[in-house]
Amino acid sequence: MKTLAVKTMALLIASGLGLGAGMSSAAESLQDVMKRRNLTQQDLLAAAKTYTPSGGRDEFLAFSSGGQSGQVLVYGVPSMRILKYIGVFTPEPWQGYGYDEESKAVLAQGRIDGKDITWGDTHHPAISETNGEYDGQFLFINDKSNPRIAVLDLRDFETKQIVVNPIMKSEHGGAFVTPNTEYIIEASQYAAPLENQKFYPLEQFNEKYRGAITYWKFDREHGKIKPEESFSLELPPYSQDLSDAGKLVSDGWSFTNSFCTERYVGGIEKGRPPYEAGCSAKDTDYMHVINWKRAAEIARDDSKIQVINGHRVIMMETAIKEGILFLIPEPKSPHGVDVTPNGKFIVVSGKLDTHVSVYSFEKIMDAIKSGRFESKDPYGIPVIGMKDALHTQVQLGLGPLHTQFDAKECVAYTSLYVDSMVAKWNFCEGKLLDKLAIHYNIGHLMTMEGDTTKPKGKYLVALNKLSIDRFNPVGPLHPQNHQLIDISNDKMQLLYDMPLPLGEPHYVVGIDAKKLKPAIRYKVGTNTRTDSEHVGKVRAGEEKIVREGNKVTVYGTLIRSHITPETIEVEKGDEVTIYLTNLERAQDETHGFTVSTYNVHASVEPGKTASVKFTADKEGVYPYYCTEFCSALHLEMQGYLLVSPKGWKPEEGAQLAAANYTETDYKNTLKKVVDTQAVIDQVVGYITSVNYKAYPEVVALMEDATDQLGKTQEAKAKHEAAAAQQDWEQANLWAEQVWQYQVKAADIGLRAKTFLEQKGAK
Amino acid sequence: MKTLAVKTMALLIASGLGLGAGMSSAAESLQDVMKRRNLTQQDLLAAAKTYTPSGGRDEFLAFSSGGQSGQVLVYGVPSMRILKYIGVFTPEPWQGYGYDEESKAVLAQGRIDGKDITWGDTHHPAISETNGEYDGQFLFINDKSNPRIAVLDLRDFETKQIVVNPIMKSEHGGAFVTPNTEYIIEASQYAAPLENQKFYPLEQFNEKYRGAITYWKFDREHGKIKPEESFSLELPPYSQDLSDAGKLVSDGWSFTNSFCTERYVGGIEKGRPPYEAGCSAKDTDYMHVINWKRAAEIARDDSKIQVINGHRVIMMETAIKEGILFLIPEPKSPHGVDVTPNGKFIVVSGKLDTHVSVYSFEKIMDAIKSGRFESKDPYGIPVIGMKDALHTQVQLGLGPLHTQFDAKECVAYTSLYVDSMVAKWNFCEGKLLDKLAIHYNIGHLMTMEGDTTKPKGKYLVALNKLSIDRFNPVGPLHPQNHQLIDISNDKMQLLYDMPLPLGEPHYVVGIDAKKLKPAIRYKVGTNTRTDSEHVGKVRAGEEKIVREGNKVTVYGTLIRSHITPETIEVEKGDEVTIYLTNLERAQDETHGFTVSTYNVHASVEPGKTASVKFTADKEGVYPYYCTEFCSALHLEMQGYLLVSPKGWKPEEGAQLAAANYTETDYKNTLKKVVDTQAVIDQVVGYITSVNYKAYPEVVALMEDATDQLGKTQEAKAKHEAAAAQQDWEQANLWAEQVWQYQVKAADIGLRAKTFLEQKGAK
Numbered sequence A, B: 001m002k003t004l005a006v007k008t009m010a011l012l013i014a015s016g017l018g019l020g021a022g023m024s025s026a027a028e029s030l031q032d033v034m035k036r037r038n039l040t041q042q043d044l045l046a047a048a049k050t051y052t053p054s055g056g057r058d059e060f061l062a063f064s065s066g067g068q069s070g071q072v073l074v075y076g077v078p079s080m081r082i083l084k085y086i087g088v089f090t091p092e093p094w095q096g097y098g099y100d101e102e103s104k105a106v107l108a109q110g111r112i113d114g115k116d117i118t119w120g121d122t123h124h125p126a127i128s129e130t131n132g133e134y135d136g137q138f139l140f141i142n143d144k145s146n147p148r149i150a151v152l153d154l155r156d157f158e159t160k161q162i163v164v165n166p167i168m169k170s171e172h173g174g175a176f177v178t179p180n181t182e183y184i185i186e187a188s189q190y191a192a193p194l195e196n197q198k199f200y201p202l203e204q205f206n207e208k209y210r211g212a213i214t215y216w217k218f219d220r221e222h223g224k225i226k227p228e229e230s231f232s233l234e235l236p237p238y239s240q241d242l243s244d245a246g247k248l249v250s251d252g253w254s255f256t257n258s259f260c261t262e263r264y265v266g267g268i269e270k271g272r273p274p275y276e277a278g279c280s281a282k283d284t285d286y287m288h289v290i291n292w293k294r295a296a297e298i299a300r301d302d303s304k305i306q307v308i309n310g311h312r313v314i315m316m317e318t319a320i321k322e323g324i325l326f327l328i329p330e331p332k333s334p335h336g337v338d339v340t341p342n343g344k345f346i347v348v349s350g351k352l353d354t355h356v357s358v359y360s361f362e363k364i365m366d367a368i369k370s371g372r373f374e375s376k377d378p379y380g381i382p383v384i385g386m387k388d389a390l391h392t393q394v395q396l397g398l399g400p401l402h403t404q405f406d407a408k409e410c411v412a413y414t415s416l417y418v419d420s421m422v423a424k425w426n427f428c429e430g431k432l433l434d435k436l437a438i439h440y441n442i443g444h445l446m447t448m449e450g451d452t453t454k455p456k457g458k459y460l461v462a463l464n465k466l467s468i469d470r471f472n473p474v475g476p477l478h479p480q481n482h483q484l485i486d487i488s489n490d491k492m493q494l495l496y497d498m499p500l501p502l503g504e505p506h507y508v509v510g511i512d513a514k515k516l517k518p519a520i521r522y523k524v525g526t527n528t529r530t531d532s533e534h535v536g537k538v539r540a541g542e543e544k545i546v547r548e549g550n551k552v553t554v555y556g557t558l559i560r561s562h563i564t565p566e567t568i569e570v571e572k573g574d575e576v577t578i579y580l581t582n583l584e585r586a587q588d589e590t591h592g593f594t595v596s597t598y599n600v601h602a603s604v605e606p607g608k609t610a611s612v613k614f615t616a617d618k619e620g621v622y623p624y625y626c627t628e629f630c631s632a633l634h635l636e637m638q639g640y641l642l643v644s645p646k647g648w649k650p651e652e653g654a655q656l657a658a659a660n661y662t663e664t665d666y667k668n669t670l671k672k673v674v675d676t677q678a679v680i681d682q683v684v685g686y687i688t689s690v691n692y693k694a695y696p697e698v699v700a701l702m703e704d705a706t707d708q709l710g711k712t713q714e715a716k717a718k719h720e721a722a723a724a725q726q727d728w729e730q731a732n733l734w735a736e737q738v739w740q741y742q743v744k745a746a747d748i749g750l751r752a753k754t755f756l757e758q759k760g761a762k
Helices: A002-014 A030-036 A041-050 A101-108 A202-208 A292-299 A316-322 A361-369 A663-689 A696-724 A728-759 B002-014 B030-036 B041-050 B101-108 B202-208 B292-299 B316-322 B361-369 B663-689 B696-724 B728-759
Strands: A060-065 A071-077 A082-087 A126-130 A133-143 A148-153 A158-164 A171-177 A183-188 A211-219 A231-235 A239-245 A253-259 A284-291 A306-308 A311-314 A325-331 A334-339 A345-350 A355-360 A390-395 A400-405 A411-416 A421-426 A431-437 A442-448 A457-464 A480-486 A493-500 A508-512 A544-548 A551-559 A562-564 A567-571 A575-582 A591-595 A602-604 A609-615 A620-625 A638-644 B060-065 B071-077 B082-087 B126-130 B133-143 B148-153 B158-164 B171-177 B183-188 B211-219 B224-235 B239-245 B253-259 B284-291 B306-308 B311-314 B325-331 B334-339 B345-350 B355-360 B390-395 B400-405 B411-416 B421-426 B431-437 B442-448 B457-464 B480-486 B493-500 B508-512 B544-548 B551-559 B562-564 B567-571 B575-582 B591-595 B602-604 B609-615 B620-625 B638-644
Touching: A030 A041, A030 B041, A041 A480, A041 A493, A041 B030, A041 B041, A060 A457, A082 A158, A082 B493, A101 A158, A101 A609, A126 A171, A126 A508, A133 A508, A171 A239, A183 A239, A183 A253, A183 A292, A211 A239, A211 A253, A211 A292, A231 A292, A231 A316, A239 A334, A253 A292, A253 A334, A284 A292, A284 A334, A284 A345, A292 A311, A292 A316, A311 A316, A316 A325, A325 A334, A325 A345, A325 A355, A325 A361, A345 A400, A345 A411, A355 A361, A355 A400, A390 A431, A400 A442, A411 A442, A411 A457, A421 A442, A442 A508, A457 A508, A493 B082, A551 A567, A551 A591, A567 A575, A575 A591, A575 A602, A591 A609, A602 A609, A663 A696, A663 A728, A696 A728, B030 B041, B041 B480, B041 B493, B060 B457, B082 B158, B101 B158, B101 B609, B126 B171, B126 B508, B133 B508, B148 B224, B158 B224, B171 B239, B183 B224, B183 B239, B183 B253, B183 B292, B211 B239, B211 B253, B211 B292, B224 B292, B224 B316, B239 B334, B253 B292, B253 B334, B284 B292, B284 B334, B284 B345, B292 B311, B292 B316, B311 B316, B316 B325, B325 B334, B325 B345, B325 B355, B325 B361, B345 B361, B345 B400, B345 B411, B355 B361, B355 B400, B390 B431, B400 B442, B411 B442, B411 B457, B421 B442, B442 B508, B457 B508, B551 B567, B567 B575, B575 B591, B575 B602, B591 B609, B602 B609, B663 B696, B663 B728, B696 B728
Parallel strands: A231 A311, A334 A400, A551 A575, A567 A638, B224 B311, B334 B400, B551 B575, B567 B638
Antiparallel strands: A060 A071, A060 A508, A071 A082, A126 A133, A133 A148, A133 A171, A148 A158, A171 A183, A183 A211, A211 A231, A239 A253, A253 A284, A284 A325, A306 A311, A334 A345, A345 A355, A355 A390, A400 A411, A411 A421, A421 A431, A442 A457, A457 A480, A480 A493, A544 A551, A551 A562, A575 A609, A591 A602, A591 A620, A620 A638, B060 B071, B060 B508, B071 B082, B126 B133, B133 B148, B133 B171, B148 B158, B171 B183, B183 B211, B211 B224, B239 B253, B253 B284, B284 B325, B306 B311, B334 B345, B345 B355, B355 B390, B400 B411, B411 B421, B421 B431, B442 B457, B457 B480, B480 B493, B544 B551, B551 B562, B575 B609, B591 B602, B591 B620, B620 B638
16 A cells, blocks of 8 residues: 555646646626625625735734733734734633743733732733834733733734733723833723732722822833833822823823722712712813923932832822923813824813814913913812813714824724714814714724824724624624724725624724734744743754753754654652754744643744743653644654652563564565655656745745755664664664655645645746 | 713714714725735635625534634634634633633633643534534533543533543543434543553553543533543553544444554654654554444443443453454544444545545444454454455545535545645545645545534535745744635635634534524523522622621622622631622623732623632732723723721721712703703604514613613612702712713613614614
């Protein structure tokens, strides 16, 4: 059969890609399909605007908060296909996130009060900016429930850092960046004492509870937040909400709104009206206006700050005295505060008002410069009169929440939660332009690069909350619904319903895909969480197992289709660390690794070194294996962890069973190798006959195939040496190994051939 | 402003849905769009076949393993939109899975050797069957790394049970069901001693290491596996792989294939050829043929079994003696073993062979009945000759893996891993019909209900492993690629590329969506993990906080937009349990719950009771809140956990600060209430003027709105009583609460109105 198999292989390859390649008869016409599926012409147009053919690319990538999943997700626009969930605050085993030692160290940075926090309530992602435009280098995201900010590197889409807010007990208003990513802004939500683990009764709410805003210093070169250069402002015990940084003319300032400036304390269980009644009684709340550039200078002055929980805080009194903190009334329980692309206006939506309120930065500065304040709040913060700051108000509808901007001048879009609509309007002239019904209860919305100085227009995504009746039912917990809307014309057009399978995204940012340049593979031996050379790095042939006392350290490697070492022998109670370096060069040849029932897992992309660690606290035999379907012989990419009783010694002369292969077996295997080489030569012949060098993907595949074939040399030397000694067992097995390398090379070669044929290489 | 806001509201509603509703001008023609997006006519046809307009439903639902994510995902076919990731082996906070007490109890069932396992390597989902057809009631899925099976209930898409395999250390071959779901089949992968925590050196591999197959008894009435009625067969130390149960004529039998029947032990670190060489040296491995119906009888006989780790095992010797276990050679390292819909044939693909091998059940039975065996394996198991069992072999291509079936008689599809193709062929006549190139390296494939007695045809999904060059790059770890293929015509047509954002799915099952009838909401007070009344259930008004020693138990409720209670006062060190019942009746009005930094989270769907539990081991003030964007006043759905020092007593006479509302405030609020009621009456007027009762969704929404309005009565009584006592503070706040209920009723009413207008209600 061996010979037959190889012959057939040759035959099939020589005859091209088989019967069906490139052929396809459409029995149904377009009209038939439209009729069968009840599609209108309008549906077909929407299909054409979103459908992305096999292998096609999306024009924009959207980075979405994963809500209570604690993750970030990435999807393409306009295809609305989700490309990746990235582990951020919640362990996620596919990525090894929280299951290998390197990512555990990232998650450990997010410990609070000495304890692991194994999830997050992510809300608002922000892409790093240069001159107010997305630069596609980093992504920041906050955790509302456990006040934290995470830093993701968009070179490899991995989470690199988590910082814990040192003074907040809750936050909603993160992450927002300043125009050159000098700082990442994070505002508290529910007021609480700033000191850690400090109790004050609710009767002292006005005196002892506080809000705050933190400016996290970002070190772009190292891709890390520097907590020691970060600072906060103490704020009144209002419920601070979202923020936005000024840009262009308003650069240097930031704006943070708030609700429940009533400072109401509920207590429905004691007969008091609930928070929802007391927190929405007043007609206006306060927008906070902060001079962050000046604040940053003040924060460096030891005499002007208080250190709380080891963190530098500018107290309200100082902020007032230094003239860096002001308030402006804003209508009823606002959510979004969004600076227009030109930096001239700040748009606020009061969710219990029907208007958007457009504030003029120029007017605000005028009022501040001339000391024109209408009052002070209970904490002495100067309050600028609404009429002195307003540019215009526009009546849009019920429950306005959040605003984003178009590439077209002066055009904005605001989500209307209660109306379940998107409103298109002109913020210069204060004019409503269009409205579109969506399904249902929209929270945030997002236009492409729509919160930058250079919005890209084209598409808008409505982040709808309740997807009842939109999709096939999947139980009482429904997916959310992101709806894609075409905004390239005067009238908005609904294009696509996209279910969100996991979490409730609160906000999304969309970036021109061309701005992203993710890495193809890592430099061999990289600790990808620290971006440095890994202590466990080894090259092929350098693998070793080191024992020091009861510490066993394995320096291993992974390559199609074996793990080196294939046996790890330890004693019960040993502390085992297994370092694994992926030696592959093909860009998608990821291997995974786990040891059965020891609750560890690593995803090891090409070049990466990752490690798992555990105490071998139970005797027995535990298989380990590659968890990623990496090659035809993937299931054979296995090994055994053997945990023997303490002091166990092998029986003298014990030997592994032999298969008793004969010289005939060996010769048959050699014949198979020769036949297979002929097949490979055919494939290589085709590839080199066309302009394959014009395709970097194919060049990479060829390198990879050459790597695999290169390995045959060593195996060949081994089978020939064994054959010379008439050790047919070893000779046949090493000859089989030569064949395995050939199979892998053929696999890669065929992939390259298919690629070239489909790209029409000549 | 209040009055203005309400007036505007009335105006907007009266004028219908605003400017843009229902209107949409397509500036670009279909031809323009096709040109701009480089779409061919064939692309447009594929778009029409997959695009699902807003609100449209999918014809089939696919349940996919989430691979190393440890989850199950659900997506629609043909839209290929992922609807849900369901938490199974890995904690997932959006669902509260592993973060509330009820789901923690499910995960705790999966503990191994006394330790938590916080992930799984899911492989093969199986839908429960009745008479060999999917019945849409339950889903089963296995964990390769930590041998376990999970049971999901498709009434609510929740994981209800996890069972740990008592004798395996690794498994790949689960889950597969018998035709009436009498048993769920799970086969081991890498051989190991069957005894728990038992060490034997590899030198004793042939003698002490074993494979096994477990038949888990399923109790359909209770939706649970019964471990005490389940049993296993001891098998040789081959690497058993996938299984399938016989059906119709072959019902009562099951088939399990295997690789590495060489029993090779690697050791590349010691100079031995790796597993991949030694495990693929032989030309054939063994299909195991097992009479499970007879085995189930034998397993009940104490004299015929061994109890290993508390589990009933039929040892090989007994199985041979009783004539329930046979082997048949099958070509080279097979993966899939798939019984044809008529039950007559078993299709095996050897991944290092180029053929599929079709075995005849009739011939196998003939051989067994006549005792025609060609040999015995090293353990004495009778081996049926390949030629005595084969119906036919068909040459398909390189790396055949897995086969599924069409609604068309005798038509099968097989994945070709190395070729990166799907082959369509006829298993009756042994004829290749068509081949289609996919991208790339396909593992399993799936046709609609394609592993049942009544396949539905129409679509095929290719589960491709390496998605290089298919999507926008998202870093070195790439998504997998599921490709949708139209199989309704003679020639297969590729329709859609679907990235998998999380995990590497190994297998998918697709079911006619009409067969699924998920529940709309739970009966109030349901523990959804046990499907019984929850001990923490309370109804509105029955909320309470109970203290017993240092144990504090909160019986709370959730409803738009407040949590009862809004304050929980405990002392440091108290053990706190918070039960929460969602009182909503709207089907998608889920609330979430967390206590900041205490690392707990619950998702509480309407009717559900869930609980979180923690020790209040740190003093201070910890906000709690609803984590699901549930209503306009969602952010105000908050409360405080106050952890005071031990023995702390409130200061005498301490009072919460008052807002000092006046009679005028109260009167203004009352006016707002009157105006808002007029708006509501308008909406109700519209709804009742049409045939809204024809729409169950609207009837449910109306019930819900009526619920909200019903609550105004109590709040009204309160504000009137307070006003009578000239307590304007309480009077105004309770009047505000009346308004809040009105706002929610209006929100629901508007949603119903929009729904009716869009459905064209008359």
